[in-house]
Amino acid sequence: MEADDFATIQELSEALGLAERHVSRQLRLAYLAPEVMKRLTCGREASAVSLYDLCFLAGKIWGEQVGLALGDRLEGSER
Numbered sequence: 001m002e003a004d005d006f007a008t009i010q011e012l013s014e015a016l017g018l019a020e021r022h023v024s025r026q027l028r029l030a031y032l033a034p035e036v037m038k039r040l041t042c043g044r045e046a047s048a049v050s051l052y053d054l055c056f057l058a059g060k061i062w063g064e065q066v067g068l069a070l071g072d073r074l075e076g077s078e079r
Helices: 009-016 020-031 034-042 051-057 062-069
Strands: none
Touching: 009 020, 020 051, 034 062, 051 062
16 A cells, blocks of 8 residues: 555455455554564564454554553453
């Protein structure tokens, strides 16, 4: 979307052949703090955070994300 190939999430999802809701969730992950991504992908720490929870986490400011990403339960996520 940054390259201006697609104006909307709907256009992107149609081009990829994926559900719009799925694409929207995946795009939210782009707003995760770099430190969160580093710890989740390269760290040796065990984390029980799910992709579902990470979508809620992405709406928080970066300073809050690190502590919440490694916690037992994320605030704001409802199941």
